[in-house]
Amino acid sequence: MIDRAENQGVNGGVVYSIPLDVITSDFKFTAVKQTSPTTLLLTFSHDVDPARAETFNNGQYVLSTNPGVDPGVFPTSAGSNGKTVTLTFGSVFTHNTAYTMIVASATSLDGYQFPTPQSLTFTADGQGPQLSQVTFDGVANAQEFNVVFDEVVNATSATTLSNYTLTASGATVDLDPSRIFVRADNRSVRLKALSTAHIKEGILYSLTARNITDTIGNVVTTQSVEFEGRDVTPPAIRDNIFVFSNPANPLDITIVVQSNETLSEAPTAAVSQDGGTAQTIKLQGSSSNPKLYMGGVHLAKAGTASIKVTATDMSGNKAVETVSFATAYVNANVLASVSTPDKSFTAEFAPGSLKADSIVAVIPTPLSKQGATASVRGGIRPSFLACMPAADKQTVRFATVGGDASEELSPVQVGYTVTIPTDRLTGSYKVSMALPGGVLPAGSGLYKASDDGKWEAVVAVVKNGRIDASVSSAGTFALLRDTMAPRASLLTKVEEGTAFRSERPTFEWSIVEEGSGITDAGVKVFIDEVETSGRTTLEAGKASFTPLDRLMDGDHTIVLKAKDIAGNERVTPAIRFQVQPALQVFEIVQYPNPARSRATLRVATNRNDIDTDDLEVVIYDISGDRVAGEGELSVVKRFDGTRRVLDMAWDLRNRDGRTVGNGVYIAKIKLRDPDTGKTTKVTHKIAVLR
Structure with missing residues (x-):
């Protein structure tokens, strides 16, 4: 710092700096903007003096629709922030009206004032958004x-x-x-x-x-x-392009396209192989189905082929979809494989599995589940086959792919059709399919459309994210999910009040399983809520069961649990039944043996309804003289585990009340069957030794 005498000040070598704002422009009112139905935002070229800017009721701010004629209105409040001032008015602005905002005087923060009033105009927005139209772009x-x-x-x-x-x-x-x-x-x-x-x-x-x-x-x-409403979507053909190879010559290809809507003209199919020049054909419409189109082409050689289908609907929406498949010349004497371009499916042929060198095709085949109609059986097959007349099927020269399916099965993903020239296959070959996400979905398995038109489960192995199987015929393979448990109903007649006379009655159920299948191991029987061992047979849609152990007489319940290979389980309602077998005596024992002061004879039977009236006991000595009878015995019925037993206690006294001597005594027991009246006689020795 230098004074007027040019003396420079020294302050220990410290240099001070002070920021300065140099303003050379005029202080102006530069903009007005509506910020709400009742507020305006005013902008000035310099920061305003808050004390003066927030004075609002002295005519400093005037809002007029016609300056010089309309005296205008004053704001009800004002607030400043830097170069802006917000004004609030007591009523909403009239929509689409031109207003003039007059600032009669204003002072900047550095003290500069307007020399004359300044004004700006704006057009007020006083209404909400107007709903103008609906579009589809x-x-x-x-x-x-x-x-x-x-x-x-x-x-x-x-x-x-x-x-x-x-x-x-x-x-x-x-x-x-x-x-x-x-x-x-x-x-x-x-x-x-x-x-x-x-x-x-x-x-x-x-x-x-x-x-x-x-x-x-x-x-x-x-x-x-x-x-x-307007049609804004292209025809849905992505999953409705079907390609078939003629078994007599796999290079003869049939293309079928099914649209979900009427097309403006027949679709085109551009067929190209391994990057070569595409040959384009226009498909022909079906006489019986206006949304179905077909055409044929002969491939120039084996190899990867792509078909690009273009279809346009009546509204001009265009769909362009491409499917790719593989054909290959397989040498019968070497290990060879044919895969789809994305490697999702592979057919592998070992040496000697083909009679001669052959062209083999592997083609993705979209499948859908179709319900039964009056003329077509329900099944899982390409959707267009459900409505294609038999005459049209003959003209396209391919064996029907896909098969009948019960309500139990549903497709998981696209299927694949393997075409091998007729009568060329001599043995088995391997198929391998990629699993969705590398994991076999629950309840799913590999199936093949069999010659009789039904889907059959294929024995397969899952490894490395694929499912592999050895098969012995060409055809369509698919990953299907079994979604329903076997259906079971009891065939054995069980009537209330009628009991089984056998201790091991045989029960029979009808079993309907049209999906993944069921084995003997999938059938379990529960008697009285306990899994019961027995002889189980599963044959010709029926399951029969005979318990291994005898059932005691009385009331029981039986439940069948049937689980298919996919893991779906059916549990039948509990059925009550009765068992009343012919009376049998299992064993007679004495305890203690020998007896000193008291002897108990335990008789185990298979009946629970034996009463004292059905029992006759007489005890003799070895000379044949009667020693005691029911009057000298105490009889108790009870359970011993699962057996019914009669305990007959003898206090070793004879009919005269005197204690018997040491020796061997003979107990003759008669039991009467309550149902038939037939008497069962048994004899047991009682040893007495004091």
């Missing part, structure tokens, strides 16, 4: 549409699903809460109907929007617009 599917407003909308209000109602013929069409967003233009909103309610072509819809606000808070209460 950029939509991804037939469920979506765009709601277009005349100005930028507030995202929160515009993406609140309850602010919209869609109706058709007076009925509400549900909207998808997970698919609503403001588009990039900030003026339109994408909405989506739920999957069960497509926006259908030719149907008149009404959309009502309410409580939608713009960026400054103007709100629209309720507005509606009508629009007609």
Whole structure:
């Protein structure tokens, strides 16, 4: 720092710096912007003096629609922040009206004042977003549409699903809460109907929007617009392109395309091999199905082939889809394999498995599950076969792929058809299919469409993310899921009040399993809630079971559990039954033996209904003289484990009440069967030794 005498100040070598703002421009009122229905944001070229800027009721700020004629209004409050001043007025601005904002005086922070009043004009926005139209540009599917407003909308209000109602013929069409967003233009909103309610072509819809606000808070209460549904999606042919190879000559290819809608013209198929020049053909329509098209082509050579199908619907939506498959010349004398281009399926041939060198084709085959109709059996097969007349099937020169399937089976992924020239296969060959995600889905297995038109499970091994099997015929292979347990119903007649006379009765059930199959190990029987051992046979749709151990007389329950190979299990309701076998005596024992002061004879039988009236006991000495009878015995019925027993206690006294001497005594026992009256006689020796 130097004084006027040019003396330089010294302060220990410290240099001080002070920032300075140098303002050379004039202080001006530069912009006015509406920020809400009642507020304006004024911008100045310099920071304003807060004390002066926030004085609002002395005519400093005047808002007029016609300066010089309209005296205008003053704001009700003012607030400043740097170069801006926010003014609030007591009433909303009139929409689409030109206003003049007059700043009569203003002072900058550095003290500069307007020499004269300054003014700017703006046009007020006093209404909420107006619902202008519904469009379909950029939509991804037939469920979506765009709601277009005349100005930028507030995202929160515009993406609140309850602010919209869609109706058709007076009925509400549900909207998808997970698919609503403001588009990039900030003026339109994408909405989506739920999957069960497509926006259908030719149907008149009404959309009502309410409580939608713009960026400054103007709100629209309720507005509606009508629009007609439009076809915005291309024909769905992706999973409906089918390629078949003629078993007589696998290079003869048939192409079948099925559309989900009417096309403007027949689709084209461009066939190319290994990057070569494509040959394009126009497919021919079916006389019986206007959405089905077919055509044939002869491949120039074996190798990878691609077919690009182009189809256009009546609204001009175009679909272009490509399928690839493989044909290969297999040398019968060497190990060779044929794989799809993506390696999802491979057919491998060992030397000698073919009679002669052959061209083999491996072609992806989309499958779908079809219900039975009056003329067509239900099954899992290419969808177009369900409605193709027999005459058309003959013209395309291929063996029917896919087979009949019960309601138990469903396809997991695309199938694959292996075509081998007729009568060329001499032994087995290996097929290998990639699993979805490298894991076999629960309840799934490898199946093959058999010659009789049914799907049969193939014995296969899962390893390294694939399922492999050895097979002995060409055909269509697919990964199918068994989704239903075997159906079982008891065939053995069980009537209330009627008992089985056998201690080991045989029960029989009908078993219906049309999926993964069932083995003897999958059948278990529970008697009285306990898994019961026995002889189980499974044959010709029937399961029979005979318990290994005798059943005691009385009430029982029986339950069958049938589990198929896929793990689906059926548990039948518990059935009550009775067993009343012919009376049998299993054993008679004495304890203690020998007896000193008391002897108990235990008689084990298979009946629980033996009463004292059915029992006769007489004890003799070795001379044949009667010593004691029922009057000298105490009889108790009880269980010994699972056996019914009669305990007959003798206090070793004779009929005269005197204690008997040491020796051997003979007990003669008679038991009467309560059902038949037949008497069973048994004899047992009693040893007495004191």
